[in-house]
Amino acid sequence: MTDPLSPVQDQPPLHLAVALDGAGWHPAAWRAEGARPGELFTAGYWADLVTEAESGLLDLVTFEDALAVQSVSLRGPDERTDQVRGRLDAVLIAARVAPLTSRIGLVPTTNVTHTEPLHLSAALATLDQAAPGRAGWRPQVSARADDAAHFGRPAPATLAEADLASPETISGRLSPLFDDAAEVLATVRRLWNGRDHDLPVTVLAHARIPYELAARGGDVAFITPRSPDDAAAILTEVATAATAVDRPADRPLKVFADLLVLLDDRPGEAARQKARLDELDGAPLASDAEVFAGTPGELADLLLAWRTVETAGLRLDGFRLRPARLPHDLLAITRALVPELQRRGAFRTAYRSAALHGRLGLTAR
Incomplete structure (x- = not known):
């Protein structure tokens, strides 16, 4: 394994993204020290987060969104009043912060x-005008009955809580939704055809059918490995999916691993803070992604170890970090993790291109 204290040799640039959602990805994040729960629905809050991310030279930020309010239940809204509920529109957030930034990629979820x-084509094309060369897109399917009810549509195939343990079961039951999503992606790209839009499309995927969606219509896949061995297995599945959908060999899919992170300079403090938030929320933090609690240096060790994984012609091109607490963990990423990676020769010291598509090394369609 590469010595974590030595500069990384013969490695392509490491890409870093952050996923922004409310007060953070821990359900009790709004109760953490430094949180700004009273500002979650203000433009200034989001402007501060995105400009901070750009100061850390990050490749892109993603904005979470959904048609219905957040819920711990798959069946619809819950009755909890001790967690954040509601979001601003992700595309509109991205458009609002676009004039305040000049380099970082802006990727809303729709x-x-x-x-x-x-409507998707028009909204995203408008974002591309506000942030030329920096706009992206994360399409998302929905199986929730309360989403369908907004449009007077019947609920899609329902999921039980037990299904959450099996991504393959989930994607299998929702296969028609992913087929529809593939058609939407293709249609949106056709509507862009002939226009000066080169928006990277990103897809969060956990199983074969979503991997095929990413390979068919996406440029970047966000995956959720739990270990280096798991990352190798997923990369093999992604490569198989690319072959199954006849993705051109000269247009390889970029792959980022998602990690939910709690960071603190003091050893053991991040884990203690996680335990405190878990207690406030009434349950241990659960996530589709691996949860990391430690120091920025320890996270740098993990990222550099995981990125050595290579199989079936694919490797981890980067990482999308989900800050558990905002702004605390974002500041730890930009002001501690990034300098540590720079010290090891693993991350840029300046933006060399304002165009997200080129920065990620994506080839034109």
């Missing part, structure tokens, strides 16, 4: 199950 391709 629902493709209940949103017409024409």
Whole structure:
């Protein structure tokens, strides 16, 4: 294994993204020290987060979104009043912060199950005008009954809580939704055809069918490995999916691993803070992604170890970090993790291109 204290040799640039959501990815994040729960629905809050991310030279930020309010239940809204509920529109957030930034990529999440391709195309093309060369897109399917109810549509195939343990079961039951999503992606790209839009499309995927969606219509896949061995297995599945959908060999899919992170300079403190937030929330933090609690240096060790994994012609091109507490963990990423990676020769010291597509090394379609 590469010595974590020595510069990384013969490695392509490491890419870093952050996923922004409310007060952070821990359900009790709004109760953490330094949180700004009273500002979650203000433009200034999001402007501060994105400009901080750009100061850390990050490749892109993603903005979470959904048609219905957050819920711990798969069946619809819950009755909890001790967690954040509601979001601003992700595309509008991205458009609002675009003039305040000049380099970082802006990637909103949009629902493709209940949103017409024409509307998606227009909204994202408008974002591309506000942030030329920096706009991206994360399409998302929805199986929630309360989402469908907004449009007077019947609920899609329902999921039980037990299904959450099996991504393959989930994607299998939702296969028609992913088929529809593939059609939406293709239609949106056709609507962009002939226009000066080169938006990278990112897809969060956990199993074969979503991997095929990413390979068919995406440029970047966000995956959720739990270990280096798991990352190798997923990369093999992604490569198989690319072959199954006849993705051109000269347009390889970029792959980022998602990690939910709690960071603190003091050894053991991040784990203690996680335990405190878990207690406040009434349950241990659960996530589709691996949860990391430690120091920025320890996280740098993990990222550099995981990125050595290579199989089936694919490797981890980067990482999308989900800050558990905002702004605390974002500041730890930009002001501690990034300098540590720079010290090891693993991360840029300046933006060399304002265009997200080129920065990620994506080839034109």
